Amino acid sequence: MRRLLLCCGLALILVVLYPISVNGLSPSMNDDVLGLIVFKADVQDPQGKLASWNEDDESPCIWNGVQCNPRSNRVSELVLDGFSLSGKLGRGLLQLQFLHRLSLADNNLTGSLSLSLGQLPNLRTVDLSGNSLSGPISSDFFQQCGSLRSLSLAKNKFSGQIPASLSSCSMLTSLNISSNQFSGQLPAGVWSMRALRTLDLSDNMLEGEIPKGIEGLTALRALNLRKNKFVGEIPDGIGGCIMLRSIDLSENSLSGALPGSMQKLTLCNDLSLQINAFTGNMPDWIGEMRSLEALDLSENNFSGGLPSSIGQLRSLKQLNISTNTFSGILPDSMSGCVNLLVLDVSHNSLSGNIPSWIFRLGLQQLIFSENRLSGTMDNAFAASMENSRQKVVALDISHNNLSGEIPLAIGVFSSLQVLNLSKNSLIGGIPSNIGELKLLDILDLSENQLNGSIPLEIGRATSLNKLILEKNFLAGNIPTSIGNCSMLTSLSLSQNNLTGPVPAAVAKLAYLQYVDLSFNKLIGTLPKQLADLGRLLSFNISHNQLQGELPAGAFFNTISPSSVSGNPGLCGASVNRTCPTVLPKPIVLNPNSSDSPPGSIPEKFGHEKKILSISALIAIGAAVVIVVGVIAITVLNLRVRSSASRSAAALTFSGGDEFSHSPSTDANSGKLVMFSGDPDFSTGTHALLNKDCELGRGGFGAVYRTVLKDGRSVAIKKLTVSSLVKSQDDFEREVKKLGKARHSNLVTLEGYYWTSSLQLLIYEFVSGGNLYKRLHEGSGGDYLSWNERFNTILGTAKSLAYLHQMNIIHYNLKSSNILIDSSGEPKVADYGLARLLPMLDRYVLSSKIQSALGYMAPEFACKTVKITEKCDVYGFGVLILEIVTGKRPVEYMEDDVVVLCDMVRGALEEGRVEECVDGRLQGKFPAEEAIPVMKLGLICTSQVPSNRPDMAEVVNILELIRCPSESQDDELG
Structure with a gap:
């Protein structure tokens, strides 16, 4: 409370006394301490970065973010970048009369600029970028700013026009007001700030023509007017800015031809003119700008052929002339651009063959798509063998008129991540060494005339994210090795002549989102494991010869009917066709079947089935009972006789539990259900639930091993929680659900036995221990x-x-x-x-x-x-x-x-x-x-x-x- 009252009092002192005299304040509190404490009172400091600012200190020079002149001991720099401060800029800063640098970048400050630079006469640098300051900038803000050298108001929400008074900042060398909402025309007075070296007005809403007079900025190094609404031509005077290194006029509505004076800009490294409405040819004088490292003329209306002088740009690293109407061939002189790394000539009308010199340049990205290139790729790729360590990362020659086969030399491009040869007239097979491209992310060979099979070696391209081979004449099976391409998200093999089944290996591709296998000749059933693909968004298998039931669960529960149409043998809800039962029904041995002969089941099942040899089980079971004592034997025999008198047969195990088939339906009757197969316990039943054959015990019961008549071992779990087990109906419902679980890493539940006092679960036997x-x-x-x-x-x-x-x-x-x-x-x-x-x-x-x-x-x-x-x-x-x-x-x-x-x-x-x-x-x-x-x-x-x-x-x-x-x-x- 004391601090709050003090701050409020200080603010009042500033408002009342500052216009009179800052020197009239009490000497007990330094002017800089006073100003900074008032500034602190106007902002919120959630991270406590200003905790060291204490109003009881005589000097602020040891405070966080504050630096002082060692001679005068007055604050010269206030740098609070990234302090997460919020609130408004108060008048406390006006006390800092010896402040040279004010930097409050990357905070959350709001409100408008109510201060004037003239009120801080010694300021050299102001950086308020990366906040949420808003509103127009008043003309008063730039009055008396003659001492200012650098100003950044970038990345805020300022609006309105740029004040004409800006021109009074005659000593300004760096001005950045980018990424705001400034509108209106650019004041011509901006060109009068002759000391300017960098000018960034990008990402605003400035309009009208670029004013004349720019040639006066002879010290200008960087000009950025990107992403505004400027119209008209580039002022011819731009050639007078001979020190320019970087020019970005992109994303405007500029038009006309490039002014000839630009050839004087021999120091320019970066020229970006993309996304405008420029016309005319690429000028011959472009070769005079020999310092160019990046030239972007894309998305304009340039036309004509490329001048041979472009080969003089030996420093050029990036050339983008895409989306124009350039025609003709690439001049051979371009082989002189020995440092070229990125070449994008896509979406033009270039013709001729792929130049034989193209792969000698050490390019990283080569984009030729949507032109009129023709002929084979043989000569160009043959030349690539001269450089066995190609650096090409992206190669796109799609949508041209190329013919011939895909050269085997493609295997040399070990760094390749994107290969797009789609929409041409290529023939032959897919080279097997495509698998050598270990870094390949996208492979698109669609819409050609490729034949043969998909090579097994495709599985070596383990980084593949998209594999697009649709609309060709590919035949044979989908290779199972595709399961090694674990990063695949898109697989499109539609409209080919593929045969055979959909390999189960596809279900291993956990990242798959889009699959299109439509319009082929695929046969067989779909792997059930496909239901495990949790990221699927589309799975089109229409117009094949697939049959059987669709995978159940996840995506396949809601698959579109159009994605599975044209497969007469498919069944399921999506094709509105009921699937026939293909799995054997569970074998249920009913105790009310005593009239049936041994080895059969009641007539209501319609066919013979073997059942347990009850008499044999009784004899063997009785023979292996562990004799604990005379009384136990007597009790055990009484139970056997009692059980025999109630049913046609009974099995007696150690512990006195019953496993029986009885003609009655009372509580002592037992029910055996096997989910598949035809078990017979007549052989090896001496081991059934015998203590000597116990495999182990757990929280739910003991497990025993026994051998079936066919020599197959099974494990039987005798539940020791009978008093807690659910009712018979609930028990059977849950067990049957578990019985449907079939997975190579699960112990298979093969059946169960039920009485009210004994429950057995019959599992496959696993021999290797736990x-x-x-x-x-x-x-x-x-x-x-x-x-x-x-x-x-x-x-x-x-x-x-x-x-x-x-x-x-x-x-x-x-x-x-x-x-x-x-x-x-x-x-x-x-x-x-x-x-x-x-x-x-x-x-x-x-x-x-x-x-x-x-x-x-x-x-x-x-x-x-x-x-x-x-x-x-x-x-x-x-x-x-x-x-x-x-x-x-x-x-x-x-x-x-x-x-x-x-x-x-x-x-x-x-x-x-x-x-x-x-x-x-x-x-x-x-x-x-x-x-x-x-x-x-x-x-x-x-x-x-x-x-x-x-x-x-x-x-x-x-x-x-x-x-x-x-x-x-x-x-x-």
Whole structure:
């Protein structure tokens, strides 16, 4: 409050006393301190940059942004650039009578300029650019500005006319009032400021003709009038500004021919005249401007041929004459432009062949599109072989009349990022060495007469973003190697003669947005994995010979009917055609089928099916019962007899649970459902739920291994949460949903068994053990390599992304639930089991799955927060860190508990994250992969669910992190 009252008082003192005498103020407060404190009172300082400004100080010379003259100890410079100050410019600055430099650039100051430069007689430099100052500039502002050398009011919102009084600033060397809203005509008095070296009036709304008299500015180095509304011709007097280095008159409405006096500007480096209405030829005298490095005449009405004198511009680096009506051929003299890097002659009427000298210049960008060039490219590309290290980044010769084949020499252009040869009459095949262009971003060969097949080597161009080959005569299959072009966003192969199926590799292209395969002869069914492409905006497969059901989910649920038309064999909602059932129906063994003979099912199924050999199971089951004691045997036998008296057969397992087929429908009846195949447990059932064949136990139950009659092993999970399991209808609904999940990185659920007291889940058997044991219980020499770890992370991510696509949440992700198959691939188990329980939130926090506590997202502890897929993302992030570091999620020391996420995050902040990698991998892992993977793990374990990425995004990130393997290149070679 004291400071506020003081500032208000000081402001009042200034208003009242300043007109009388600044020297009449109390000597106890320095004039500069007074002025700056009042200035501070008028602005807001959100970042506290002016905190050092204290009204109790005798001098402001140590304040932030303030500099003083060491002799007079008075403020000479006030530089507060980028301080984020807001508010208005107050009259406090008027106290700074010895101020030479005032710079308040890049703040948020508002309001108008109420000050006059004459009130600060010693000012040399004023920079108020990059604020939001507005309103017109009064003529008083420029009065008595004779001492001013540099003024910048750029990037504000000033409006109105430029005051004629500006001409009184006779010593001004730099004037920048660009990027405002000034209007009206440019005062002719501007040319009277003979000391001007730089004049920037660009990006305003100035109009009328450029006034005559500019020849008086003999010291002018840079003139920028870009983006205004100037009309008429360039004043002939511009040739008198012989010191000009840079001229920018672009984006106006200037017309007429270029004045001949411009040839005097021999020091000019940059001449920009684009987007005007200039006419006439490119003058012969252009070669006299020998210092030119950049010449832009684009988007005008220039005509005629290019003069041979252009070859004298040996310093020229950029030449843009696009979008005019130039004709004829490029003169051979241009081979003398030895420093030329960018040549754009597009949208003209140039004719002839591509010059043979063009690739000898070391060009980086060459744009010839939309001209009348003809002939083959052979001579030009043959000459390119003379320089085996071509620097061309962009080559566009589209929309001409070129003929012949694409030269094999294209492989020399290793730096090429854009290659556009579309809309010509090229023939032959696509050169196989196109795959050597590792940096190629855009390849457009559309609308030619190319034939042959798409080369397999296209997969080596791994940077491809757009591949456009439409409207040719290409045949053969779409190469599967296209899956290596992981950056593709656009794929257009329409209107060719392509055959074969749509390769599943297309589904690997996670960034795809636009796909057009229409008007070909493609056959087969579409890969179901295409539904995983989350960025698709358009997918046109119309007018092919495709058949079967469209992929389900995501983009394909709303695909346009026109995008799939012309394929009589396709079915689904989008083509208004019901798909026939192609998968075998689940085998349901009903206990009310006792009248049927063994090996068959009831007549209502219409055909024979094998069923379990009940009597054999009884005998074998009884034979393998572990005898705990006489009483247990007696009870067990009583249960078997009781069960046999109630049904045609029964199976008895250790623990006294029943697995039976009964003719009754009471609570003791059992129901077996297999989702595919024809199981028979008659062989190997001695192992079924036998303690000796137990594979392991988890929060949801124990898992046993048994062998089917055909020799195939399966894993059976006996749920130990029977009292918590949902009703039979809800249980079956959830299990059948899980049974539809089919992914190479998921353990397949093959069926289930139900009674009110016993529930079994039948899974495929995975032989390689689990990830936890491989990470934490292996011997010293037996550890996972980096490649194995990365594959495990990526495979697990893909499986979770697939589950989330099906609206299935895992809920219980941990390393012991990641199984490893015989080929080393990860398979995720125990997914979605918590959905079998009626009260998820209470159950997951119970002691039954506390082993997963280190993987559990923080929202599990909050009953009011919805459990979503982001919980799985959190657990996956912990799993990433566990795999890379080889450490458990929570490590218990003698007197400390180490949480893995916190440890890695701390190491990252200290710049030693590489030290966190498993010590067994030291020197045997790529840091460019390991460190980004760990950072991804930390992102996935964000405390805020919305900050975690989706699993589909995680998969994309991981595929970008992975360095291209040499093995892929070998396969393509």
